[in-house]
Amino acid sequence: VIADAIWRRRADVLQRRSLDAVVLLPVEGDAPLALAGSAPEVWELLAEPRTSAALASTLADRHGVPIAEIEADVVPTIERLTEARALERFDPQTGLVG
Amino acid sequence: MTRARAAVAAYGLPSDLDVQSLPVAADAFDRLLSTCAHEGLLGLLGAAVADEAIGLSESHHATLERELQRWFAHMVRIEQVALRALTALEEAGIEARVLEGIALAHTAYSAPERRIFSGADVLVRSDDHSRAAAVLERELDAERELPELGLGVDERFGEEVTLRVDGLELNLHRTFVGDALGLAVDLDDLFAPPYRFPLAGFELQALPMPQRLLHACCTAALDQRPPRLASLRDVAEIVLRERPNLVDVLLMAKRWQCEVVVARAVSTTWRELAITRVVPIVEFARGYVPSRRERLPECEL
Numbered sequence: 001v002i003a004d005a006i007w008r009r010r011a012d013v014l015q016r017r018s019l020d021a022v023v024l025l026p027v028e029g030d031a032p033l034a035l036a037g038s039a040p041e042v043w044e045l046l047a048e049p050r051t052s053a054a055l056a057s058t059l060a061d062r063h064g065v066p067i068a069e070i071e072a073d074v075v076p077t078i079e080r081l082t083e084a085r086a087l088e089r090f091d092p093q094t095g096l097v098g
Numbered sequence: 099m100t101r102a103r104a105a106v107a108a109y110g111l112p113s114d115l116d117v118q119s120l121p122v123a124a125d126a127f128d129r130l131l132s133t134c135a136h137e138g139l140l141g142l143l144g145a146a147v148a149d150e151a152i153g154l155s156e157s158h159h160a161t162l163e164r165e166l167q168r169w170f171a172h173m174v175r176i177e178q179v180a181l182r183a184l185t186a187l188e189e190a191g192i193e194a195r196v197l198e199g200i201a202l203a204h205t206a207y208s209a210p211e212r213r214i215f216s217g218a219d220v221l222v223r224s225d226d227h228s229r230a231a232a233v234l235e236r237e238l239d240a241e242r243e244l245p246e247l248g249l250g251v252d253e254r255f256g257e258e259v260t261l262r263v264d265g266l267e268l269n270l271h272r273t274f275v276g277d278a279l280g281l282a283v284d285l286d287d288l289f290a291p292p293y294r295f296p297l298a299g300f301e302l303q304a305l306p307m308p309q310r311l312l313h314a315c316c317t318a319a320l321d322q323r324p325p326r327l328a329s330l331r332d333v334a335e336i337v338l339r340e341r342p343n344l345v346d347v348l349l350m351a352k353r354w355q356c357e358v359v360v361a362r363a364v365s366t367t368w369r370e371l372a373i374t375r376v377v378p379i380v381e382f383a384r385g386y387v388p389s390r391r392e393r394l395p396e397c398e399l
Contacts, residue, residue, distance in 0.1 A: 011299035014177045016170035016211050019148055019163045025174040027181055027298050032171035 007078060008049035008090045015043075026085045033084045035077070042077045049090050052078055102130055106139045107327035107371055109146045110208075111334055114372040117146045127158050131165065138328030140165055141212040169214055176200070179238070179263045180218035181300055186237040187222065192230050194303070195221040195292055197271060197313065201304035204295050206314075206335040214328065217267030219258075221305075224285055227272045231259050234270065238263045275316045282355040308347040311336045312356060315363035330367040337364065337379055344378045361386035 012027040021036040022043045035043075038059070045055055055078075056071040063070070081087040105115040120130060134143045144166050146152045147159070154162065180200055187194045195201075199215020207213045222230040234240040240261040257280060258271040273280050273288070292303035293310065305313060314336055318329040336342065351357045364383035367373070373380075 014174040014298045016174060017209075018166040018170055018211075019144060019159065021163070021167060023167060023170040023174060025171075025178055027178060027300075029178075032174050034167045034171065 004051055004053065005089045006049045006051055006091070007046055007055075007082075007087050009043070009046050010086060010088050013086050017044075024081075024084060024086045029085060033086075035080060035084075037077070038073050039077050039081065042074060043081065043086070046087065103133045103137055103139065103327060104370055104372070106130075106134055106143050106146065107137070107331050108334075108373065109142045109151065110212075111331075111338065111371060111373055112375040114374060117151050120152055122152070122154060122158065127154075131161065135165065135169075137326055138214045139331075140169055141214045142331070145209070145212050166211075170211070173199075173203075173215060175264075176215065176218050176266055177297065179266050179268055180220065181298065182238055183218065183220055183234055183240075183263070183268055184300070184302065186233055187220070187230055190229070190233045190237075192222055192226045192233065193289065194230070195288065196302050196304055197221050197274060198317070200297075201295075201302070201310070202314070202332050202335070204297060204302075205293060205304055205310075206332060206339060208339070213332075217269055219269045219271060221271040221274070221288060223289060224272045227259070227270065231261070231270055234261055234263075234268065238268075240268060274313050275320065279316070279320070279354075279356055279359070282353075284353060287350065287354075307336075307340060307342045308350050311340075311342050311347055312351060312354060312360065315360045316356065318363040318367065319359045325363075325366060325370075327370070330363075330370055333363050333367045334371055334373060337367075337377060338373075338375065341377075342379075344382065347379065348382065357386065358388050358392040361388075 010026065014025045014027065016023045017040060020040070021034045022040040023032050023034045025032040041059065042055060045058060052071070052074055056067050056074045059074065060067045060070045078087060101115065102120050105117045105120060108115045109117050134140050144162060147154055147162060177200060180196060184194055197219040199213060200218060203210040203213035203215065231242070235242070240263045243260040243262060257273055257275065258269045261268045261270060273283055273285060275283060287309055288305060290306055290309065293306045294301050294303055304310060314329070314332045318325050318333050321329065347360065348357065351360045361383040364379055368380050
């Protein structure tokens with residue numbers, strides 16, 4: 001995960017939010033994935049595109065926890081969401097996604 | 099338990115019922131969970147817990163979470179099948195609308211999590227029905243639950259054909275009500291300019307108003323006795339959140355000869371969910387006097 005990359009939700013993801021998790025299924029995906037822990041909050045915040053640093057900062061403010069501690073949790077969550085094809089990296093300058 | 103499940107069905111509505119009085123003892127909670135699952139109310143129960151209107155023990159919370167995840171995983175798979183079906187139909191030049199669970203969850207409710215559904219429902223024109231079924235069988239490997247009784251029977255007389263796609267239910271409708279009432283429904287009304295809504299990057303088409311309310315009333319009043327509480331909640335959501343124009347509703351209901359169905363669905367909804375806000379359609383429903391024909395045993399609701 002690149003710290004200054006901007007992440008956003010992919011548009012083609014079906015989703016539901018349970019009490020403790022977010023259930024996701026890309027339209028072309030094979031099976032739904034339920035992610036708990038920090039994933040539901042990260043997913044909620046990424047309704048607006050953000051960098052992982054901005055995400056960590058927002059979560060640190062919300063929970064009163066040091067940014068470094070939050071980053072250690074946010075980075076693997078972004079990796080899991082990206083692997084699940086639920087997130088994409090977005091360059092606002094060029095409009096390119098990756 | 100009847101009052102408890104009605105309180106869940108009414109959660110978030112202006113109602114005399116209150117979820118704070120729900121049973122949270124172990125046995126009673128298990129029964130409530132089972133009843134809510136049967137009535138399609140788990141999403142509303144989850145909403146009440148998420149809003150902290152109901153306090154659960156850790157173990158009950160975990161049980162509810164497991165059930166919600168199981169249903170939500172099922173529902174996104176259903177939506178995936180619906181999107182594949184709609185894409186295949188569009189590519190074949192067949193116009194289609196989504197009905198019932200998917201349409202209601204994403205249009206009538208404040209959050210789709212609140213409306214549980216178990217299958218996808220897609221409506222096509224009568225003339226396209228057989229061809230649409232063939233397209234879905236070919237493109238999605240869909241399998242019919244029952245063979246057609248004879249060539250063209252589904253297209254002329256059937257209400258819907260149930261298909262299975264990867265084990266999931268896909269109902270292909272040509273209308274949404276059978277028997278005598280179905281003959282009075284003007285099928286062209288179902289393809290009036292649709293209500294459009296987004297889903298995962300797609301634009302889907304649902305019935306416009308007042309057709310969407312009439313459909314919900316038919317389901318609530320005719321599908322099951324006693325009616326499913328989720329169906330009553332659908333009627334309440336549409337009436338209270340979308341506020342359909344009463345004159346439009348009554349004119350179309352008269353044309354479809356289903357005023358008694360609307361009256362029955364709305365008055366039952368307001369009574370069973372103990373809704374306190376009275377809007378004009380509720381006054382109409384409470385004051386409706388069935389005609390002699392509507393009082394015949396075969397027309398009794």
